Amino acid sequence: MNRVLILGGTKYFGKKLVQLLLDKDIEVTIATRGKEKDEFGNRVNRLIIDRMSRESQIEAFKDKSWDVVFDQTCYSPQEVKDTVEALNGNVKRYIFTSTQAVYDFGLDHKEEDFNPYHFQFEYKTRMEYPGIYGYQEAKRAAEAVLFAQADLEVVAVRFPMVVSKDDYTERLKFHVDKVLKGEPIGIPDMKVGFSFILADEAAQFLFGIAQSSFTGPINPGSKGSMSLEEIITKIERVAEKSAIIEKELTKENASPYGMPGTFETNTEKALSLGFKFSDLNEMIDELITYYVKNK
Known part of the structure; x- marks a missing residue:
């Protein structure tokens, strides 16, 4: 190449x-x-x-x-x-x-x-x-x-x-910011999750x-998926604040991860080719901690 x-x-x-x-x-x-x-x-x-x-x-x-x-x-x-x-x-x-x-x-x-x-x-x-x-x-x-x-x-x-500390979409950061500010997050279904x-x-x-x-x-990516409930729980623990969750969505509160269902992919094929990806829990924990400390 x-x-x-x-x-x-x-x-x-x-x-x-x-x-x-x-x-x-x-x-x-x-x-x-x-x-x-x-x-x-x-x-x-x-x-x-x-x-x-x-x-x-x-x-x-x-x-x-x-x-x-x-x-x-x-x-x-x-x-x-x-x-x-x-x-x-x-x-x-x-x-x-x-x-x-x-x-x-x-x-x-x-x-x-x-x-x-x-x-x-x-x-x-x-x-x-x-x-x-x-x-x-x-x-x-x-x-x-x-x-x-x-x-x-x-x-x-x-x-x-796709997530990172420099994620210009700020989709994960959106949830951290809302918890830190004590503002509601609109999530119809907390059980919905994604691969990352x-x-x-x-x-x-x-x-x-x-x-x-x-x-x-x-399918590349970290193994498994993580629900919004798990993400919010992690944010609450790091921020030492409780999240305010509302099922009714508005333009201001709607979670950018508020999908109608879960998308989880199996990455075994990519792993079999020798590719390696971060542990999902460790990755999300690190990002949440970064966002909280750099609020």
Whole structure:
């Protein structure tokens, strides 16, 4: 792997991936809308694209080739179809950032619990997939398009919730802040939970799986899942304050983790390939402690 294209790469673990690649003296090209500044200066190449415009990608990718493409910004089957056609066979390996949300709610989901090869869909744009169930269908359909490409080595990385001290979404921090301020948190079901992965480990996984010979869908992340009830209990212990939980949701109190059900993925396949992930309890404890101490 000498030359890579990253669709995205200017936010969160995308930036961490870029840095990992640069540290290994790999030539990196970032393709974005050009609206987000990055910190990489002249160490990266930059292309301007619009994922909803096939023509912009054809123009940007013309007469260029890469060993690997990391797709961080696809939210519809039409987008990935346009991208594959614009690349026109000039990339060998396609690493797609997918999501645990391709599964239905439930526990211990293995990769085969959603089979993209048999998924029926229509070509739609991202604007035609509203809400959480639209997001699920969009990512499922995007995987289906990619795995139908016979001339591409495709990996669909089904990420769980990504967390870190520098998480710009502040979804976990939201709960810590509410407890510290004595403000209510809107949670319809405290038993709902998720699998998680550290942002640094997400970037490391993308880097590692790109260099492997593995193809297919794969679940990275810490083993198991953690419920909102467990998260709130941990926050209460560290903050030494009781949480105020309300079932009625408002714009101000609604938990960003307030999903209708649990997403838990089985990571045995990733572990069997030699990847290692942080212990879930230790990871969440450390993050909560950090947020409390740096309030």
